[in-house]
Amino acid sequence: MDKDRVIGSAKVIKGKVKEAVGKAVGDAKLETEGKADKVEGKVQNAVGGLKDTLRGD
Numbered sequence: 001m002d003k004d005r006v007i008g009s010a011k012v013i014k015g016k017v018k019e020a021v022g023k024a025v026g027d028a029k030l031e032t033e034g035k036a037d038k039v040e041g042k043v044q045n046a047v048g049g050l051k052d053t054l055r056g057d
Helices: 003-025 028-055
Strands: none
Touching (some): 003 028
């Protein structure tokens, strides 16, 4: 498993937490940051998956 997949998954989780906290406390900026972190994590996870595929893992 490529390290990008691990880091990407962690960013997705971090983003979900930030988004939930932002919603709970009414902080639109934090909520938006959480959504951005989720997208960034999904992209990084996809890149890691592509690397794994190219290596044949």
